[in-house]
Amino acid sequence: MSTPFSIPLTNVEMTEDDVQAVLACLSEGWLTMGPRTQAFEAAFAEWLGAERAVAVGSGTAALHLALLAAGVGPGDEVIVPAFTFVATAAAARYCGAEAILADVRDPLEPTLDILDVASRITPRTKAVVAVHFGGYAADMISLRGLCGDRGLALIEDCAQAVGARCADDTPVGLAGDAGCFSFFSKKQLCVGEGGMVVTPHEDWSAKVKSLRSHAMTSVTWDRHRGHAESYDILDIGFNYRMDEPRAALGLSRLPRLDDDLARRRVAVRRYRELLADVPAVELPWTDEDVERASHFAFFALLPDRGTRDAVRDALQADGIQTTWYPSLTQFSEYESHGRRPVSEEVAARHVALPLSSTTTVEQVEFVVERLLAAL
Numbered sequence: 001m002s003t004p005f006s007i008p009l010t011n012v013e014m015t016e017d018d019v020q021a022v023l024a025c026l027s028e029g030w031l032t033m034g035p036r037t038q039a040f041e042a043a044f045a046e047w048l049g050a051e052r053a054v055a056v057g058s059g060t061a062a063l064h065l066a067l068l069a070a071g072v073g074p075g076d077e078v079i080v081p082a083f084t085f086v087a088t089a090a091a092a093r094y095c096g097a098e099a100i101l102a103d104v105r106d107p108l109e110p111t112l113d114i115l116d117v118a119s120r121i122t123p124r125t126k127a128v129v130a131v132h133f134g135g136y137a138a139d140m141i142s143l144r145g146l147c148g149d150r151g152l153a154l155i156e157d158c159a160q161a162v163g164a165r166c167a168d169d170t171p172v173g174l175a176g177d178a179g180c181f182s183f184f185s186k187k188q189l190c191v192g193e194g195g196m197v198v199t200p201h202e203d204w205s206a207k208v209k210s211l212r213s214h215a216m217t218s219v220t221w222d223r224h225r226g227h228a229e230s231y232d233i234l235d236i237g238f239n240y241r242m243d244e245p246r247a248a249l250g251l252s253r254l255p256r257l258d259d260d261l262a263r264r265r266v267a268v269r270r271y272r273e274l275l276a277d278v279p280a281v282e283l284p285w286t287d288e289d290v291e292r293a294s295h296f297a298f299f300a301l302l303p304d305r306g307t308r309d310a311v312r313d314a315l316q317a318d319g320i321q322t323t324w325y326p327s328l329t330q331f332s333e334y335e336s337h338g339r340r341p342v343s344e345e346v347a348a349r350h351v352a353l354p355l356s357s358t359t360t361v362e363q364v365e366f367v368v369e370r371l372l373a374a375l
């Protein structure tokens with residue numbers, strides 16, 4: 001797709017096989033949740049090592065349904081990081097619960113701060129949502145201990161982290177009570193819009209499956225095949241179904257995912273080599289973390305917001321697209337939650353540089369050269 005940038009922030013590589021997979025689906029005349037969705041669920045579960053997976057319409061829907069399956073409802077509190085995309089907090093609020101914003105550990109490790117989480121637990125707390133920001137796993141070992149001790153559900157927001165591993169090598173999504181994935185257009189495994197819930201709890205999985213399609217006792221595909229004439233409604237459900245063309249695309253792209261992540265990692269290693277000794281730049285996470293991460297984004301931390309903004313302007317003038325992620329506390333809707341100093345510091349200081357599975361080492365070298373010139 002044409003973009004005003006010579007080096008865009010992300011790029012989606014669509015192969016001829018991907019196109020043919022979608023065309024084959026379109027020509028067969030069944031367009032919503034059906035055999036391809038089932039096949040994508042099975043393939044994704046096998047790839048991840050999960051017992052089961054349930055496809056839904058988005059990562060946001062995955063979070064919403066996982067929290068409902070955890071029993072979250074009105075009057076409850078759900079602890080989420082302040083440094084995340086808003087969907088994490090919104091999903092808790094869709095359930096009628098309050099989203100409680102915890103701070104992140106450090107600008108160099110911007111995932112949930114376990115001490116801050118512990119200090120925000122009240123008798124109303126029902127769940128904690130750990131976000132694996134940028135493709136780097138949160139400290140699931142400590143969070144599992146804390147949630148286990150306090151009887152809280154632990155949900156993983158894996159929207160940015162498909163393919164990442166925790167410090168003990170557990171794949172993200174398998175380290176808590178439920179893992180929620182996104183297949184949004186910019187994500188490592190993208191189909192446009194889509195999501196997946198994995199959970200070791202059979203009853204949670206059944207609930208997610210039911211609620212994604214209006215809590216109907218039969219799905220349209222069953223009725224299309226003449227397997228069920230009528231249905232009952234058992235709860236207030238939603239239309240959070242995945243459709244067949246997206247499932248076809250997911251099925252086509254999934255076998256390439258490990259290679260795509262490896263290519264992202266090569267670009268990240270080169271960024272880190274080139275930026276390691278630059279005095280004005282700090283690099284979040286360690287080289288070991290890099291090997292376990294799945295690299296949704298590459299962050300460089302600059303001394304302050306002014307420098308960051310000036311660097312972004314200079315890179316934009318050079319045709320290089322960058323972005324940065326705000327802290328939820330900076331939004332009008334969330335400003336009443338007060339300050340979260342570390343989340344706000346990382347939001348102010350970082351720049352996310354171009355990164356996708358097609359980013360070449362030459363592009364990384366050009367971006368760093370221009371970044372150094374800007375500094």
Ligand SMILES: Cc1ncc(COP(=O)(O)O)c(C=O)c1O
Binds near residue numbers: 060085088131181182
């Ligand atoms: C951390 C995080 N959580 C949740 C979501 C929501 O995913 P989706 O856009 O598929 O609804 C996103 C998407 O950007 C995200 O980055």
